[in-house]
Amino acid sequence: MKVDEVFHMNGGNGEYSYAQNSSLQKKTSDMTKHITVKCLEKTYASMTPTSLGIADLGCASGQNTLSSIREMVEAIDETSSKLSNTAPPEYRVYLNDLYTNDFNSLFKNLPDFYDELKNKRHMRRHGFDSSIYIAAYPGTFYGRLFPDKCLHFVYSFSSLHWLSRVPSELYDKQGNSINKGSVSITKTSPAEASIAYSNQFQKDFSLFLHSRSKELLSEGRMVLMLLGRRNQSHVDRGNSLLWELLSQSFALLVAQGEIEQEKFDEYDTHFYAPSKNELEEEIKKEGSFVIDHFEIFETELKHKACVSYGTIVAKTTRAIQESMISNHFGERILDNLFENYGRMIDEELVKEDIKPVSFIIVLKKI
Template sequence: MDVEKVFCMNGGLGENSYTQNSYLQKKGSDMVKHITLKSLEEAYVSTTPESLGIADLGCSSGQNTLSTIREMVEAIDKTTYKFSNITPPEYRVYLNDLPTNDFNAVFKILPDFYKELNTERHLWSQKLKSSIYIAGYPGTFYGRLFPDKCLHFIYSSYSLHWLSRIPPGLYDKEGHSINKGSFYISKSSSLQVSKAYLDQFQEDFSLFLQSRSKELQSGGRMVLILLGRRDRTHVDRGNSFLWELLSRSFATLVSKGEVEQEKVDEYDAHFYAPSKNELEHEVKKEGSFEMERFEMFEIEHYSGPYMSHGTAVARTIRAIQESMISQHFGEEILDNLFENYGNLIDEEMGIEEIKPTSFISVLKKL
């Protein structure tokens, strides 16, 4: 399966859209927002450009994207307000994601966004008259996207754990998966499976760093938020366990004759949760960045009034994975699959917490 041509978050504004089901990602990014905004301020103060270049890599669609941009603009506005001799910069904001992304969902709300933001800025200070330019920039971030040294700040939230492709090392010479019955690294997976995923992550992240090092100005920063794991162990009661529960949900459909076991055996995730050491190793090896800050955190479980935590997680995963699953299995299984999935998560949460690990890493361009 060609990930670049198929993978995308569910577009639109419907019940299963990413816009309606990205609460957990927003909660995670908000938990470390103070780090993101401080890093942006430091990048700006160290260069004080007249035109500030910001890129959001893996922006997806919906309000999460624009709320982050609003906070960034407000943070720099406040920074310039402190110094009477600094004129607020114009803002060049590039929203990047794969060409399959629903960019139209963002473009449709841009006019109101500009109007509201500029009104707020004007009311806060007559001094804030600089322009804000926002553009869509489709393409994979595993490779070059922007001209040399045109950016001062790069932000990527919950995107870099998605690999550029399903690791080729997961298949034997006949093209059969060596990880049958599992979608990711599980207790039953061989060391070869773990190696295949690590190899692909190293290839991808190395290319990501090389590309960004050319596009970012010296002194610029990158803030990377992604799913990870606490230690060398791949199998934990976090990200890998959520993949295991999805496999179990498919097993239920197989037992009912709704899905063929052979189709399940052929399916693998293009996902990898790295460790801190694996991230640091690639940063050090590439050599263009200094890791200024690294923190590990966990998002508290959903406790809203309208649905269980399991249902909230299932809807979130569906909004992310539906494009890939429907391409391989067909759309008709989706409702039953994710209803089973939500129930399994709730059952397991009643036994013991499921705690996916997230990382935030701040990289400074040398």
């Protein structure tokens, strides 16, 4: 299975679309937006370009994308006014995701986005205005996307934990997975599975950094937010546990005769949660960036009698993983799979909170 030909967030605005099921990502974005905005302001103030190039890598679809752009434009509008009391720069905003992404849903929302921003600008800036050019740049960010030195600022939210491929080292010479019974790294996975995922992440992240180093101007910055883990152990009561519960949901369908054991054993995800040390080592090894800021934070899932976090997480996961799962198993298992998954999460939350770990990293181009 070629990930870049199959993987995408669910498009449109239906019940299981990413647009309707990305509240957890929005919560994380809101927790860290002050870091993103401050970083962009510093970049603009130090470079003061008349045309500001910004790239969103892994933009997906839905309101989160345009909300982030609006916040950035408003921040730079204000910064430019304080610096020189003149019109802000023109904005070149490049939205990147895989070819299969629902870019059409994003563009349908652009007229309202422009109208709202224009009204806010005129209320706040007494007529100062500038052009905003928003374009799609489809393709994998594990490789070059843009011309040399055309960007001032890059940000990527909830994307870099998705690898370019399922690691080839997960399979033996006969093509059989060594990670049977798990769709990612869980407590039942062999050590070789963890090594395979780690090796693939190192290759991908290094290529990501090298590619962006060519596209960013000197002194340009990147803000990267991705899921991770607290220490060297690949198993924790966070992202790893959520994948373990999804694996158990598949196993239940096997026991019920809805899918074959062999089909389950053949399925592996392309997700990897790195440690802080892994990220720092690859950044240092690649050598094009210095770390301005590195922060670890938790998105805590707590048991509440009036809220089914299991349902919320299950719908979010379905919006992200449905394309891959349906490609391998077919669509008929989806409802039962994610109903089981949501129930298992709620049962686990009764025992103890689940605390997925995320990182936000600010990198400056040397």
